[in-house]
Amino acid sequence: MRHILFFAIGLLTAMSFSSCGEDAFTQIVDIELPEHEPRLAVNALAFSESNAFGVLVSNSRSVLSKEEFSVFPDAEIQFSGPNVEGVTFSYTPDDGRHYTVLSPDWAAGDEVYTLDIQQTDYPSIRAQQRMPRAPIVLDVTVDEEGALSESGERLDEIVIEIQDEPGEHYYALQGELDYQYVDENNDTIAGYYSVWLESNDPILSYAEVDRRGALICSDGAFNGNTYRFATYTWEDLPIGLMSGSKLRIRVTSLSRDAFLYYRSLDQYWGADGNPFAEPVTVHSNIENGYGIFGLGHTTIYEIDL
C-alpha cells in the first residue's frame, strides 16, 4: 500500500513537471490545409440599363500559395440568350475584363441567359441566370426634412412605391441627381452626383451594387403586394432651388444569385479583419469554378425637384 502511494505521488509529480513547460496551458500546432485545385474564377454581372457587359476571368489559388493570380486575355467567352446571340468579347488590360457591347434593349425579362467560358489550362465553366422582369415602380415622392435618421436628425425623405409581382423577387434601390443652375456670369452649370439612400426599414440592408451604394432586400415581407420603401438621404437635395434638377431613382430587380452575392459580399467586407465575426461565404454560382454570374433588370423613375 505504502509503495503504491509513493509510486502514485512520484508519477504525478513527474507529470506535473512535464506539463509545466514554458506555456503549458496553451499548445499550438500547425494545421495541414487540404490541397486546393485552382479553377477559373469569374465576375460577371450584367444590368439591363447598360449595354457594356464586362467579364473578369481569373483563377483561384490556395491561401498558402505564392503564385500570382492571372487574368486570361485568351479566355473564350460565349454569352447566349435572347438578343445577345453572336456577341463577341474583347479584352481590356485596364481592368482585366472582357467586354462586349449589347443592344440597348437587350434584356428580356423571364428569359434564361447562359455564360460559357473556356480557357486551355482549366476546366470549362458554365452558369445560367434567368433575367428578372423589370420592376414596377408606382411612385416616388420627396418630402423635405420628412424623415428622421437613426440618430434623430431631420433629413429629406424619399419614398419609393413599387408593385411586387407574385413569386420570389429581390430589389436594389439607388439614387442619383442631375442638377443644373445658372451662375452669376449667366453660365449654365450642370452636374451629377450619386444620392446615397439609407433607411430605418429593417428589411433593407446596405450593399454596393454595380459599384454604387444601394439598399437591397427580398420581397419576403410583401410578396405580391405594393410596398413603400421609406428612405432618406444625407445629401441636401436642391428641392425648389434649381429648375431642371432631377432625382433619378433606380430600382433593379436582381436575380437571386446576384442578390445573394451582393449581400454576402457586403457581409464579407464588414467581417474582414474581425476574428470574432461569424464566417461569411461569399455566394458563388459557377459550375466547375468560382465567382458569380448575375443579372439585374432596372426601372428608372425620374422626378423634378
Next chain:
Amino acid sequence: MIAEQSSRYSDGSEESFSANYFSGIEDWAGRIDFDYLPAPGHYIRFGGGVTNHTYRPGALNLDVAFDQERFDTLIGSQNEFSDELFIYVEDDMQLGKLKANLGLHGSGFKVGDQFYTSLQPRIGLNYLLPKDVALKASFATMAQFINLLTSESFSLPTDLWVPSTERIKPQQSWQVAAGAAKTFGDGIEVSLEGYYKKMHNVISYKEGASFLFGLENDWQDKVTQGEGESYGAELFVQKKFGRTTGWLGYTLSWNYRQFDEINGGRRYPFRYDRRHDLSLVVNHDFNERISLSGAWVYGTGNAVTLNTFEYPINYFGSDFFSGFNTIQSGGERNAFRMTDYHRLDLSLRMTKQMKRHVRTWVFGVYNAYFHRNPYFILADRDLVQQPDGSFEEQPVFLEVSILPIIPSISYQFKF
C-alpha cells in the same frame, strides 16, 4: 475574460486594458407534482409549474486605465424578462408485456406582449420479448423557450443561451426513436437505438455578425432562425458485475442546419456535427481498498469554416500600379474539420479504515497521454525562411489547445 494587457513605461506612466464578456440567467421558480394510482397497471403523474426568467444575453465590460484616467463601462444588451409556465399529465401503463408511457405537456411563455403556447404529446413504448429482449419506441414533441446560440467564428467559439422574444420564436422539435435492448448472463446490458430529430426555429448568428462587437445594438438583429435535423444510432454496453465493471457508449450521428440567410440557403453541418462519439469507462477493484478507473473519450473534430482558397473579384491595372481585390473562401460553411478530440482520464482510489474515520486518497490524471485537443483555430502570419535565406511572411493556421495533462490529488475523510 477576453483580453487583458498592462504596460508600464520608463517615464513611470502606466496603461491597462481589460475586456470581460459575460451573460447570465436568473430564475425564480415554483412547481407542484402529484402522483395518482387509480388502478393496478396505471401510474398517473401530473402537475405544473411557473418560472420567472431574467436574462442578460451578453454584455461587454471594458476597463481602460491610462495614467490617472480610468474608463470603466458596461456595454450590453438590455435584460430580457419572461414568464414560463407548464402543466403536464402522463400515465405509465402496464398492458401485459407492453409498457407504455403516454403523456401530454402544455407550456406557455410570456415575453413582452407575446404569449407563446404549445401542446406536446409524447408516447413511449416498451415491449418485453422472451430471452430478456426488449423492444423500445418513442415519439415526442418539444417546445423550447431558451435557445442555444453558438458562435461559429473560429477564433473564439462561444455558446450563449438566449430567450425567445417577441421576434425570436420558440424552438419546436419532434423526435422519433426505436431500438432494442438485451441483458446477457448476470448483467451485461446491450442496447441499440436509432433516432431522427427535426427542429424548427433554431437560431444562429447571421453571417458576418459578431457576438463581441456591436452589443450596443439589439442582439436580435444579429441572429436568424432556420431548420435543424439530426439522426443517428446509439450503442450502449454495460457490465455491472465482478471486479471489473464499466460501460461503452458509441454514437454515430449527423447534425445539420439550414438557414435562408446563411451559406446561400444551403444545408450545412452544425458545428457540433460529431460523426463518431465514443466513451469507454472501466473500473477495476484490486481489493476492497484500492481501485483504478479510467475513462477514454473520443469525438470527431468540430466542423468549422476555414478559408482555404482565394480568388479575385476585381482587377485594376495602370502603368504605375496594378492589383486584385480578392476574397477568401472555404467553399461551403463548416466544410473543414478540426482535429479529432480524445483523451484518457485515470484515477487511483485508495481507501483505508482508520481508528475514528475512513480516509481516501484519490490520485487523478486528466488527459493522461497529453493529447493536444484543439479548442479553437488561430489564423496568423509567420515569417518563414526561404531557400535563399530570406524571410517571407506567410499565412499559417494553428490549432490552439488549452488544457494539457493535469494531475490531481485529493484527500477525503469520513467520520
